[in-house]
Amino acid sequence: MESKSPARPRTVGRGPKVRAAVHAATLAELLDKGYAGLTVEAVAQRAGVHKTTVYRRWQDREALVVDALSEHFAADIPTPDTGSIESDLRLLTQGLVDSMTGPIGQAVQVAMYSDAGRLPEIAAARRRVFADRFRRAEPVVSRAIERGELPHGTDPTQVFTTLAAPIHFRLLVTGEPVDEATADQAIRVTLAAARAGALAVVHGAEPAEPQRNPLE
Structure with a gap:
């Protein structure tokens, strides 16, 4: 045979x-x-x-x-430019959710937050991932400041951290689903904090002046 x-x-x-x-x-x-x-x-x-x-x-x-x-992670989340900070944040939020909940995103979470996460190389990769995401938030916030939607001195890192925190908490801690209402709430909280000057650069900048409501 x-x-x-x-x-x-x-x-x-x-x-x-x-x-x-x-x-x-x-x-x-x-x-x-x-x-x-x-x-x-x-x-x-x-x-x-x-x-x-x-x-x-x-x-x-x-x-x-x-x-x-x-x-x-070099290409999974785009840098939106819609002309509005609210819609830009919505696209950032959607990109973040998609990157964490899709098949590839799930595999990435396994590597980054399981036993592998204790390896120095994986920990370094995780730091690069978040550094890249903060970098992508910079032009979004800069353009919003130029348009007068956010106060001068708003820190892009603080904006993205505030936006992402409830999403990460649900996906990685409580295991709750992330729906449109969750994303909307994260965006509202982030914008309210930024416009109140609570997300200003901590070092090297004066606290941002709260943005006035144009209807007042």
Whole structure:
């Protein structure tokens, strides 16, 4: 009886295509098996490449996971420019919820907030993720200040932190669903605090003057 040769991984191409396939496979493995069950061999098989291809680019499992996380968060949340701070914050909120609740987002949460989160490399990736999100909030807040929607001295980091806090709390602590009402409340609270000067830059800036209601 003729023996069957082992199945070969499907070919995915070279360069960027290989990197994209390995990143996608890494996040899928995280979702299916968690960080503890993730292996380079399983990632390679899922991506359709040989494991030596993976090891040539990433020295170990930690490097692979960190790179996949960094790549995902580099583009997962857009920097909106709708002409209104309220609608900009709504898009930021929607992007945040989508990034945390979709299949890829769930895999990322597994890596960032499970046992893997204690690894220095994963902790560093988590810090880069939030630094990138704060950076994306800067032009949104700057444009709102220029339009007179927010007071001078409003801190973009404080704005994004205030906006994201109730969403993270529900998803990561209480396990409650995040619905449109939750997002609306987060936006109202954030705007009220910013317009009252409560989200001003803490160091190096005078407290922001509360914004007057144009109807008063």
